Amino acid sequence: MEGTGAGIVAAKVVPALKGQTAKQAKAPEAPLAGPALDPSVPHSTIKLTINGQEHRVEVEDRWTLVELLRDHLKLTGTKIGCDRGECGACTVLVNGESAYSCSQLAVWMDGKTVTTVEGLARNGKLDPLQEAFIEHDGPQCGYCTSGQLMSAKALLLKNPHPNRDEVRAGMTGNICRCSNYNHYVEAVLAASGTLAADARRRA
Amino acid sequence: MKTFTSANPKSVSEAVKLLAKGNAAVAGGGSDLLGMVKDHLVSPDVLVNLRSIQGLDQVKEQANEVVIGGLVTLAELAEHPLIRGRYAVLAEAASVVGTPQIRNAGTLAGNVCQRPWCWYFRNGFPCYKNGGKTCFSVIGENEFHAIFGGGPSYIVHPSDTAPALVALDAKFKIAGPSGERMVEAADFFAPPSKDPGRENVLTHDEVLTEVRLPTYPHWTFMTPYSVTSSTLRSTYHKELDRESWTHAVASVAIALAMEGPTCKKARVVLGGVAPIPWRVPKVEAMLEGKRITPELAAQAGQAAVEGAKPLAKNKYKVALTAAIVKRTLTDLGSA
Numbered sequence: 286m287e288g289t290g291a292g293i294v295a296a297k298v299v300p301a302l303k304g305q306t307a308k309q310a311k312a313p314e315a316p317l318a319g320p321a322l323d324p325s326v327p328h329s330t331i332k333l334t335i336n337g338q339e340h341r342v343e344v345e346d347r348w349t350l351v352e353l354l355r356d357h358l359k360l361t362g363t364k365i366g367c368d369r370g371e372c373g374a375c376t377v378l379v380n381g382e383s384a385y386s387c388s389q390l391a392v393w394m395d396g397k398t399v400t401t402v403e404g405l406a407r408n409g410k411l412d413p414l415q416e417a418f419i420e421h422d423g424p425q426c427g428y429c430t431s432g433q434l435m436s437a438k439a440l441l442l443k444n445p446h447p448n449r450d451e452v453r454a455g456m457t458g459n460i461c462r463c464s465n466y467n468h469y470v471e472a473v474l475a476a477s478g479t480l481a482a483d484a485r486r487r488a
Numbered sequence: 489m490k491t492f493t494s495a496n497p498k499s500v501s502e503a504v505k506l507l508a509k510g511n512a513a514v515a516g517g518g519s520d521l522l523g524m525v526k527d528h529l530v531s532p533d534v535l536v537n538l539r540s541i542q543g544l545d546q547v548k549e550q551a552n553e554v555v556i557g558g559l560v561t562l563a564e565l566a567e568h569p570l571i572r573g574r575y576a577v578l579a580e581a582a583s584v585v586g587t588p589q590i591r592n593a594g595t596l597a598g599n600v601c602q603r604p605w606c607w608y609f610r611n612g613f614p615c616y617k618n619g620g621k622t623c624f625s626v627i628g629e630n631e632f633h634a635i636f637g638g639g640p641s642y643i644v645h646p647s648d649t650a651p652a653l654v655a656l657d658a659k660f661k662i663a664g665p666s667g668e669r670m671v672e673a674a675d676f677f678a679p680p681s682k683d684p685g686r687e688n689v690l691t692h693d694e695v696l697t698e699v700r701l702p703t704y705p706h707w708t709f710m711t712p713y714s715v716t717s718s719t720l721r722s723t724y725h726k727e728l729d730r731e732s733w734t735h736a737v738a739s740v741a742i743a744l745a746m747e748g749p750t751c752k753k754a755r756v757v758l759g760g761v762a763p764i765p766w767r768v769p770k771v772e773a774m775l776e777g778k779r780i781t782p783e784l785a786a787q788a789g790q791a792a793v794e795g796a797k798p799l800a801k802n803k804y805k806v807a808l809t810a811a812i813v814k815r816t817l818t819d820l821g822s823a
């Protein structure tokens with residue numbers, strides 16, 4: 286399942302997620318996995334915090350953040366769709382703000398704090414957004430889901446009780462090829478406790 | 489991606505030295521540049537990260553002007569109380585760029601200096617913008633291309649903030665190997681008739697470091713008038729072929745100095761329809777000294793598209809531009 290649909294996995298398989306977060310919390314500085322760094326290519330050492338854990342990693346200067354996350358830190362919940370800053374599948378939080386991780390170099394993350402979809406659940410408990418995504422059938426194929434979750438998270442960090450228009454505007458950077466937009470908007474409204482107010486307003 | 493060295497200069501002069509030395513490119517937010525590197529449209533050996541330079545990410549008010557650092561992000565500009573309050577056209581333009589993720593990363597300088605998004609250029613066709621000697625849009629797919637000022641390249645300038653900055657009489661501070669220079673926003677953008685390979689006057693070793701907005705009432709274009717009781721009203725309107733995510737099909741930035749109901753001075757600048765932000769002085773002259781009635785707004789809309797030279801597939805832009813000028817002026821005039 287790795288590399289496909291992990292947004293759904295993260296949202297639906299609670300025990301697996303529990304295991305994952307527990308493992309992460311205990312792990313020492315994650316070693317680089319995956320394709321090794323090519324020492325003949327310009328590289329740099331950076332320090333960054335990912336999902337609450339500090340990492341000191343050597344990266345090729347040309348690596349994007351999503352390449353570092355997926356290929357070398359095995360955080361495959363973050364997806365690559367377009368790799369051009371156009372689809373939102375790769376959305377993560379950088380210092381609490383939404384960012385396309387395909388359009389940021391890993392070296393630029395030195396000193397920054399990154400949150401990926403794997404970092405949403407706390408102590409084995411899903412984030413209210415994840416619960417709402419399940420409840421409201423947010424994911425269809427699930428490919429865009431982790432990115433949708435991270436954009437929604439960024440929105441609620443800034444604006445905890447958005448109305449429907451604000452949710453729609455806040456999520457415009459994430460394309461869903463299954464076109465399940467309405468369910469995602471419902472889910473975000475539900476998670477922020479504004480769904481009932483929205484229903485009253487529209488009644 | 490092609491290999492390159494990422495450089496983190498600590499000062500503008502260090503950045504400029506890196507650029508002057510050889511095959512280097514500057515990155516602000518990187519939201520445009522990284523895509524071009526991936527597509528081999530630019531292949532720098534050194535990628536100069538401007539965000540390592542301190543102090544370029546602030547909005548400051550000083551005598552007679554507001555200084556916006558080139559690295560201020562579009563998200564910050566859109567929310568900034570001073571910019572929203574005084575220069576609404578700029579805050580509004582920043583707020584409709586792309587998506588939240590693009591606005592979080594994208595810098596003002598990067599927005600102004602972004603390369604065109606013509607599909608021939610972006611797909612690597614050997615056009616003027618890729619160092620070639622032709623513009624494929626002339627006989628090709630040109631629904632999003634220029635209706636004004638085209639030739640020999642027919643790209644449209646893609647920046648949303650550029651028309652707003654021209655409408656506000658902004659000045660750009662440019663740093664290069666031989667020091668700094670100030671350029672009027674309107675003179676910064678260069679038509680393809682000058683050099684079809686480029687969109688502005690920057691040389692390869694220059695960096696845009698600051699944008700300066702004249703502080704009302706020192707707004708240059710108001711000087712011949714008594715300005716004590718006049719107010720600046722400005723706004724940006726952008727038409728898209730969908731609700732979000734993309735560049736303007738046509739847009740208009742309008743700034744009006746109003747004295748009561750009368751327009752004393754006007755700036756009307758079109759976006760998405762020409763290779764540079766397209767000022768329409770004739771429309772500005774029509775508005776000055778008058779009340780902005782719906783009738784005058786309609787005439788202004790028609791005047792704005794006089795002389796348009798649409799290509800085979802973009803005639804719709806003529807009517808669209810006339811309509812948004814009319815509508816935006818009507819709204820602003822009655823605000």
Ligand SMILES: Cc1cc2nc3c(=O)[nH]c(=O)nc-3n(C[C@H](O)[C@H](O)[C@H](O)COP(=O)(O)OP(=O)(O)OC[C@H]3O[C@@H](n4cnc5c(N)ncnc54)[C@H](O)[C@@H]3O)c2cc1C
Nearest residue numbers: 516517518519520521586594595597598599601648696734
């Ligand atoms: C999906 C998508 C949608 C977009 N939609 C819009 C839109 O609606 N409206 C819009 O205006 N733009 C849009 N853009 C274009 C662009 O990404 C943004 O305009 C952004 O503001 C660019 O800023 P940046 O700092 O990321 O630029 P960068 O990518 O860092 O740089 C862009 C270019 O400018 C040069 N540059 C950067 N900073 C400087 C400087 N200080 N001095 C000299 N040269 C410099 C770079 O070398 C590069 O050529 C979109 C992009 C994408 C991917």
Ligand code: FES
Nearest residue numbers: 366367368373387
């Ligand atoms: S993969 Fe980054 S935006 Fe599509």
Ligand code: FES
Nearest residue numbers: 425427461462463
């Ligand atoms: S759920 Fe399939 S892409 Fe969004």
